[in-house]
Amino acid sequence: MCLLRMNSLISKSRSMERLKQTLSILSARNCRQFNTIQQGSKYSPSFKKYLTLQNGEVGSFFHDVPLDLDEREKTVTMIVEVPRWTTGKFEISKELKFNPIIQDRKNGKLRFVNNIFPYHGYIHNYGAIPQTWEDPTIEHELGDGDAALKGDNDPLDCCEIGSDVLEMGTIRKVKVLGSLALIDDGELDWKIIVIDINDPLSSELNNLENVEKYFPGILGATREWFRKYKVPAGKSLNKFAYGEQYMDSNSTIHTIKECHNSWQKFLSGSLQNKYDSLPNTERAGKGVTLEDSGKPPSQIPPEVQKWYYI
Template identity: 80%
Template sequence: MSLLRMNTLISNSRSIGRLKETLRILSARNHRQFRTIQQGSEYTIGFKKYVILQNGEVGSFFHDIPLDLNEREKTVNMIVEVPRWTTGKFEISKELRFNPIIQDTKNGKLRFVNNIFPYHGYIHNYGAIPQTWEDPTMEHELGSDDVALKGDNDPLDCCEIGSDVLKMGSIKKVKVLGSLALIDDGELDWKIIVIDVNDPLSPKINSLENVEKHFPGILNATREWFRKYKVPAGKPLNKFAFREQYKDSNNTIQIIKDCHDSWRKLISGSLQNKYENLPNTERAGKGVTLEDSTEPPSQIPPDVEKWHYV
């Protein structure tokens, strides 16, 4: 290779590197246009965390945060609902106005995930991909070995595997790496595997093979955690579609696009007569504002810290 050709390649490589860094900075600045406010105390039924848009209005984590899909870079936005190693089952509310993050309840009691040895709480930064929706009004074909399943009526779930413990309510640009098709109570519940683009290892992680190399054991641990996490509550082991195999990043990008199309149908109002429990689709635009009324976190029930051997 000639010296001129080599210098040209080096120059182009540096230009691409500078461009990627510029895009990363612009992405971070774009996310700073959102902030959050809290009402009430964590680990109480009254707790709510709302997203506030740049103009001061209350927005919806579900509907007002853009998907921001970049197919070339394979990146999307993620809403962090649960920081890694914590146990509270926080999620974007489908029922409340503007879809704040709340703690899920069952029979009037707050829900926590059990600690399954050797893990404590959630083993990922767990969250949702905005402007996506797993459609419960139609059956999704899963291949010759699996029966068709309806969606679980939620945004797509995602599991961030990077090194940082992320903050609840934060909005992160993440790289899509693959996905696992969980069958949860007879519904299709995709788990999208992602990594924060600002994680130190992100430049080296572009596929499931890279994940296995740099995070050995995490994919198998993810599958086993989702298989077993409801067992301490008296439920059977969960199952998976596609012979328990992960889908690669290209297939996962298509899943995200399909669920974004489903979200568009949801907010169009065309499905109102097809399903009784559709999510609340109210969005910013009416000048609604709220004040922060944060209170100190409440105590987690002592039995939540118990180890379970499954």
């Protein structure tokens, strides 16, 4: 009995040490503490890109990467899901353990965005803000004349407008510039406009007026792209709240804080009986590791290259 108790204490001690090590890594707030591994072939159902920590264990893009919001500098963390000019609809999985980046599927078929003239694929480096969640269990009050809408059950989306094409799975500190309230299939789906702080023009951008000056046309093009991007798939034009106007950086910071609070509430488990499809909450701290088993990309279906005029 003494030997069994001793082994149990040793096992618990090791688990505590592993958890302390994991928490230390996560609290460092340094993107270089993170890496990624791949399983399967890009553009195939087998593809998964996982977050890994410095100690080698698997973490969650959704839950383990710090938000790291700096209200004075108006900076936050972004996870890149889709590099600019590409067409594969990749996103952080809500269903799978550890929330890897996968290619979205609909009716069993991998999803690609259509090319809308004059654009090819996504016109931004597209991604998500970790540790945020658009709450689908409550109705969010919007502008005058707008009906209250529920959140889309996803992390906040962000559109990075800098000059570099960013790699899928990279974690960047970005400056918050404004936001657009997309109404997608009757749900609120915020699009946060950001720029990588390492971009040469980042220091010149502090508000939407600066964006118009240094990136003329990008805000209008962003609105039109989100308005039309589903039309080739047979859907109607998307709509926007707040009279289709962009919210400024201060209002956007408020939205980010609200969605971070919603994430904390959801992670606490208090919403389990209020919504049937809450995201998976598995995260680092249990010492789970995976081998990199990535394969060369699969061929993109030729019909994805078609151009649509809308």
